[in-house]
Amino acid sequence: MAIIVQVVQGLQSLAGHLTNPANLTQILSTLAIGIAVILILTQIAQRVNIDKNAPPEVPYWIPYLGSAIQFSVNPLKFYAENREKYGDVFTYTMVGRKFTVCLGTEGNNFVFNAKLADVSAEESYKPLTTPVFGKGVVYDCPNHMLMEQKKFVKWGMSNDAFRAYVPEIEEETRNYFQRWNNKVGGRGDLFTAMGELIINTASRTLMGPEIRALMDESVAQVYHDLDDGFQPINMFFEWLPLPSYFRRDKAHLKMRNIFKKVIEERRANNVTDKTDMLQSLMNQTYKDGTPFTDVDACHLMIALLMAGQHTSSTTATWALLFLAENPDLIKDLLEEQKSVLGSVDAPLNFDAMKNMTLLDNVIRETLRLRPPIIMILRKVIRPITFPGTDYVIPKGNYIAASPIATQVDERFYKNAKAFEPSRWENIVEEETGESVDYGFGKIAGGGARNPNLPFGAGRHRCIGETFAYVQLKTVISTFVRMYDLSLTERGMPGSDFTKMFVQPVLPVEINYKPRN
Numbered sequence: 001m002a003i004i005v006q007v008v009q010g011l012q013s014l015a016g017h018l019t020n021p022a023n024l025t026q027i028l029s030t031l032a033i034g035i036a037v038i039l040i041l042t043q044i045a046q047r048v049n050i051d052k053n054a055p056p057e058v059p060y061w062i063p064y065l066g067s068a069i070q071f072s073v074n075p076l077k078f079y080a081e082n083r084e085k086y087g088d089v090f091t092y093t094m095v096g097r098k099f100t101v102c103l104g105t106e107g108n109n110f111v112f113n114a115k116l117a118d119v120s121a122e123e124s125y126k127p128l129t130t131p132v133f134g135k136g137v138v139y140d141c142p143n144h145m146l147m148e149q150k151k152f153v154k155w156g157m158s159n160d161a162f163r164a165y166v167p168e169i170e171e172e173t174r175n176y177f178q179r180w181n182n183k184v185g186g187r188g189d190l191f192t193a194m195g196e197l198i199i200n201t202a203s204r205t206l207m208g209p210e211i212r213a214l215m216d217e218s219v220a221q222v223y224h225d226l227d228d229g230f231q232p233i234n235m236f237f238e239w240l241p242l243p244s245y246f247r248r249d250k251a252h253l254k255m256r257n258i259f260k261k262v263i264e265e266r267r268a269n270n271v272t273d274k275t276d277m278l279q280s281l282m283n284q285t286y287k288d289g290t291p292f293t294d295v296d297a298c299h300l301m302i303a304l305l306m307a308g309q310h311t312s313s314t315t316a317t318w319a320l321l322f323l324a325e326n327p328d329l330i331k332d333l334l335e336e337q338k339s340v341l342g343s344v345d346a347p348l349n350f351d352a353m354k355n356m357t358l359l360d361n362v363i364r365e366t367l368r369l370r371p372p373i374i375m376i377l378r379k380v381i382r383p384i385t386f387p388g389t390d391y392v393i394p395k396g397n398y399i400a401a402s403p404i405a406t407q408v409d410e411r412f413y414k415n416a417k418a419f420e421p422s423r424w425e426n427i428v429e430e431e432t433g434e435s436v437d438y439g440f441g442k443i444a445g446g447g448a449r450n451p452n453l454p455f456g457a458g459r460h461r462c463i464g465e466t467f468a469y470v471q472l473k474t475v476i477s478t479f480v481r482m483y484d485l486s487l488t489e490r491g492m493p494g495s496d497f498t499k500m501f502v503q504p505v506l507p508v509e510i511n512y513k514p515r516n
């Protein structure tokens with residue numbers, strides 16, 4: 001009791017002290033002097049701690065935060081402005097960490113093909129991914145195990161599986177858009193629709209019918225909580241006492257248990273006829289004999305859910321926005337469907353869709369201009385020299401590739417900022433260089449010098465590309481069969497760079513009209 005009285009008296013005396021104008025002026029001037037000293041010391045520290053061999057550094061005023069604010073407002077502008085001053089390779093500070101961005105095709109190649117002994121993807125992504133995916137998979141295991149996990153996933157993405165998926169995705173899309181006003185049309189929230197549809201189609205195909213059945217109820221909310229824990233802040237702080245972190249941790253356990261229950265039921269009922277990813281992951285063993293457990297399978301399923309969701313849903317949204325802006329292309333897409341399938345009423349199928357090259361080019365061009373992932377990171381674990389320079393990037397820095405820089409560069413693409421799917425006609429994207437197998441199938445080693453790399457390159461290259469194309473092609477084809485679309489008076493939205501995956505600034509609405 002006595003302590004409480006003392007605390008209250010202390011607070012009262014502090015309040016009296018602060019409300020006295022003479023004291024307040026003194027406090028404010030002390031604060032101002034303190035801030036000025038910190039700013040000056042920050043400047044001095046940047047000039048004194050110069051490592052002569054390290055790449056040039058972007059100066060900053062606010063200690064610890066560094067260039068975080070300028071970067072997060074518009075990373076592309078930040079890169080372009082500093083590239084003019086410092087060249088293709090430079091370092092900036094953000095939230096107490098140093099990032100060395102390596103731009104251009106050489107920069108891409110340097111990051112994507114860096115040696116395991118020099119850099120680590122796990123060290124860069126683990127704080128973000130392990131609490132969401134769970135232990136033992138992706139970046140929470142040695143790289144050779146991730147390579148084998150990618151092989152397990154590729155086995156679950158066979159052409160036969162894709163043949164089964166296309167009618168399922170078509171049906172999901174049709175059912176979903178029946179809810180829009182299919183009598184007179186209207187204005188639709190495209191971003192929300194694509195988010196819901198992509199998760200419905202991915203769960204119906206990759207995740208399995210049991211998960212799809214739960215999608216409208218429990219799983220959707222669990223997914224939202226997991227997704228809230230998959231934001232840029234989580235990359236910097238693995239754990240903070242914030243509600244989103246508590247929800248994320250609970251959601252991880254719930255999601256794991258949902259998958260685990262499905263696996264147990266399938267085992268109990270001897271279910272073996274499913275074509276989905278879950279079935280494939282239930283029966284894997286590492287090549288040294290280590291079992292890939294059911295819990296591992298659950299964790300890898302969560303990883304796939306997260307890896308494919310925003311990447312595909314934002315791409316679908318941008319692609320439809322570009323089509324709304326270019327109505328002639330919609331007509332051409334319908335013509336292409338007629339010529340490939342005989343009619344726009346014929347069911348879509350995987351083999352025929354391989355011949356829909358305009359549709360392929362619409363997606364390729366969308367990903368060139370609006371790739372959802374604009375920064376790829378590796379942590380330097382042994383000092384490395386950037387080829388052709390004297391720059392030695394110190395241990396502890398992160399190296400960053402930003403393939404979008406070459407994707408919108410006039411040196412590689414004429415009229416580079418314009419949406420022109422026809423630029424891809426007759427271009428077979430050459431994956432030059434010696435083929436390498438990192439453990440999940442052969443990929444072209446030199447492919448990282450290609451200026452268009454929305455799916456990355458090297459050992460961490462995406463394994464979901466073919467699935468993403470199948471999903472996007474089916475969703476877009478079905479959508480343009482059902483509705484004609486146009487932009488609203490708002491026009492094309494800008495990009496929101498504050499999210500983990502770059503997305504259009506919300507809200508994203510389009511005008512739609514049912515086709516007869």
Ligand code: HEM
Pocket residue numbers: 121146150304305307308309311312315367371372373376377453454455456457459460461462463464465467468
């Ligand atoms: C890796 C992009 C869809 C699963 C990557 C990487 C990129 C990427 C850039 C390389 C990351 C790095 O090097 O650090 C995309 C885009 C997609 C897409 C643009 C859709 C438009 C998918 C889908 C799945 C998937 C649908 C699975 C169903 C993965 C996996 C990795 C990966 C497992 C490997 C991570 C590693 O080895 O470190 N993706 N992705 N992605 N993606 Fe995708």
